[in-house]
Structure formats: structure tokens, C-alpha cells
Amino acid sequence: MRTFLFSIVLLFFISSVISTVPAHETPTTPATLPAKRTKGGHGRRRRNAAKFFGFVRVNRTMYLHSETELAKEFMHAHNWVRKEYKLPALEWSETLANFAKKYLQERYEDCKLVHSSANYGENMFWGKKLHWTPSDAVYYWYKEKDSFDFNTLKCAPPPKLCEHFTQIVWRDSSHVGCALQHCKNVGTGMLIACEYDPPGNFVNENPLVHTT
Numbered sequence: 001m002r003t004f005l006f007s008i009v010l011l012f013f014i015s016s017v018i019s020t021v022p023a024h025e026t027p028t029t030p031a032t033l034p035a036k037r038t039k040g041g042h043g044r045r046r047r048n049a050a051k052f053f054g055f056v057r058v059n060r061t062m063y064l065h066s067e068t069e070l071a072k073e074f075m076h077a078h079n080w081v082r083k084e085y086k087l088p089a090l091e092w093s094e095t096l097a098n099f100a101k102k103y104l105q106e107r108y109e110d111c112k113l114v115h116s117s118a119n120y121g122e123n124m125f126w127g128k129k130l131h132w133t134p135s136d137a138v139y140y141w142y143k144e145k146d147s148f149d150f151n152t153l154k155c156a157p158p159p160k161l162c163e164h165f166t167q168i169v170w171r172d173s174s175h176v177g178c179a180l181q182h183c184k185n186v187g188t189g190m191l192i193a194c195e196y197d198p199p200g201n202f203v204n205e206n207p208l209v210h211t212t
């Protein structure tokens with residue numbers, strides 16, 4: 001019997017001033033956090049994730065204007081990571097992307113980092129500021145690799161997280177679809193969701209190894 005780790009903390013939460021790896025789980029709603037500011041809109045320490053992945057945007061905010069560009073950027077980042085682990089590339093799925101988009105629309109008012117009840121794998125990201133990009137989300141998920149031990153298949157103790165990372169490198173996931181949304185009230189931030197099919201994160205299985 002394979003146990004599907006869906007409802008556990010696949011939550012991700014970062015404060016906009018911190019550009020190094022996270023943060024903590026989310027015991028409160030993001031909206032209740034004090035607003036912090038970075039000079040000039042971007043912290044000097046915020047890593048350029050698109051550059052890290054070698055992704056070149058048409059212009060700085062193109063992913064907000066074109067679904068094709070949004071998909072391209074999510075795909076590029078995911079498949080950069082998959083390649084690192086010699087895994088087959090994920091394919092973009094409009095069905096999954098539409099699911100993510102519809103689900104985020106349900107969160108438009110409250111902007112809460114809560115999972116949907118889909119039968120997909122699901123990675124979510126919340127940011128206080130509105131400048132977070134597809135590459136940023138995937139970058140922070142990818143960095144969870146530092147907390148994952150491939151020998152024991154265990155994650156470092158909380159508040160460390162690994163499930164976003166293990167979902168990205170789940171060998172048997174073949175399709176991904178994502179959405180990005182600025183929530184209704186600017187102060188409550190933005191959300192990003194990616195759906196994966198078939199889902200990953202089955203307990204005690206090696207993400208990189210095909211399961212029959």
C-alpha cells in the first residue's frame with residue numbers, strides 16, 4: 001500500500017526581505033504578518049533566480065502578461081532541476097495549469113496558503129510582496145534539496161521542508177501546470193501553485209527511482 005503524502009506541510013512561506021532560504025511553516029495567515037520593506041522594491045540580497053536557471057525573459061514582467069511566457073518560465077526552471085538529477089523533463093499540461101488557476105481564484109480574497117483537495121501533487125508558494133516570479137518559486141523549492149537525505153529518504157526536522165523539492169524531482173511525475181496570482185488586496189500578497197501528475201511524495205520511496 002503506497003501512502004500518499006498530500007495533506008502534510010507542502011506549504012511554503014517566505015518573507016519578502018529574506019532572500020536566503022526560508023523561513024518557517026505557516027502557523028498564521030500570511031496576511032497577519034507585519035509588512036516589511038526592502039529598499040527600491042528588491043532586496044539587494046534577493047537572488048536572481050531566473051538568472052540562476054539561465055532563463056531570459058522578454059521583459060521583466062512578461063510572465064504577468066502572457067500565459068505562454070509564464071508556462072515557459074515554469075517549465076524552464078522545473079526542467080533545469082530535473083536535468084540536474086538526470087530525470088526526464090516534465091511536460092506542460094493545460095489541464096493542470098487551468099486547475100491551478102481556478103484553485104488560486106478561489107483563494108483570491110483570502111490569499112491563504114492552503115492546499116486544494118486535488119488528486120495531483122501540489123506545490124504552493126506565498127509571498128508578501130508582489131515581485132515573486134515563477135523562477136523564484138521553483139528556486140526556493142529546489143533549495144530544499146539541502147534538507148533532504150537521499151540515503152535515508154528523510155527530511156531534516158521541521159521547520160525544514162523537502163516535499164516541494166521531492167515533488168519536483170519525483171521521477172514518475174510527467175506533467176506539470178502552474179499559475180501565479182496577485183491576490184485581491186495588495187497587502188495580502190501573492191500565490192503560486194503548481195500541480196503535478198502523476199503525484200509524487202509517496203512515503204518511503206526514493207523520488208528519483210521509478211516505481212512499478
Ligand SMILES: *[C@@H]1O[C@H](CO)[C@@H](O)[C@H](O)[C@H]1NC(C)=O
Pocket residue numbers: 059060061062065
Ligand atoms: C512587458 O511586455 C508586456 C507585453 O507586451 C507589456 O504589457 C508590459 O508593459 C511590458 N513591461 C515592461 C516592464 O516593459
